[in-house]
Amino acid sequence: xxxxxxxxxxxxxxxxxxxxxxxxxxxxxxxxxxxxxxxxxxxxxxxxxxxxxxxxxxxxxxxxxxxxxxxxxxxxxxxxxxxxxxxxxxxxxxxxxxxxxxxxxxxxxxxxxxxxxxxxxxxxxxxxxxxxxxxxxxxxxxxxxxxxxxxxxxxxxxxxxxxxxxxxxxxxxxxxxxxxxxxxxxxxxxxxxxxxxxxxxxxxxxxxxxxxxxxxxxxxxxxxxxxxxxxxx
Numbered sequence: 001x002x003x004x005x006x007x008x009x010x011x012x013x014x015x016x017x018x019x020x021x022x023x024x025x026x027x028x029x030x031x032x033x034x035x036x037x038x039x040x041x042x043x044x045x046x047x048x049x050x051x052x053x054x055x056x057x058x059x060x061x062x063x064x065x066x067x068x069x070x071x072x073x074x075x076x077x078x079x080x081x082x083x084x085x086x087x088x089x090x091x092x093x094x095x096x097x098x099x100x101x102x103x104x105x106x107x108x109x110x111x112x113x114x115x116x117x118x119x120x121x122x123x124x125x126x127x128x129x130x131x132x133x134x135x136x137x138x139x140x141x142x143x144x145x146x147x148x149x150x151x152x153x154x155x156x157x158x159x160x161x162x163x164x165x166x167x168x169x170x171x172x173x174x175x176x177x178x179x180x181x182x183x184x185x186x187x188x189x190x191x192x193x194x195x196x197x198x199x200x201x202x203x204x205x206x207x208x209x210x211x212x213x214x215x216x217x218x219x220x221x222x223x224x225x226x227x228x229x230x231x232x233x
Contacts, residue, residue: 128179
């Protein structure tokens, strides 16, 4: 994994992150590019056949994880679904958990790419309140679609050690600074706290709140904290 980002796709007006490939790239970045696994050496250039196999494995695993608890999916099942040999699979991934982490990395990089280079309100060019609300909308979309992956990779104290969390934190701190919120450094983690996967799981599956209702509460918070008219979820 290198320090680059996937080419960002298009972006709906309300801040959700859509499929890839629908938005032209922009020049310039407002945040540092962060590796999701800091300290890991950059890999050599991937061969075309290896890249194809990797994408087949990730696609097959994601389909399996979406229908079953990832902890109960075996490497043999993933290899069979992807149409690759077990040796090919183990050469890159030691276990299903590592594949889940790789899948989450891909999805988080897409959101990061939109934040850096996408159109407003998620990307540059909107007010801090608009961008913070769009960030909440994009992140609840990510949690809704990939909660099973996030719960396996970013729970408890492990969440704070990821490069992704440092990226989200830097982005939020920047927006709070632009909005002239007092002590943005001290408030950044409080803004991110509602996005902890355990909190979202509790709201959705214990309290039975809809995704729209959870998102509406976060957008309301963005308006109150950063001011302005933030986009509706």
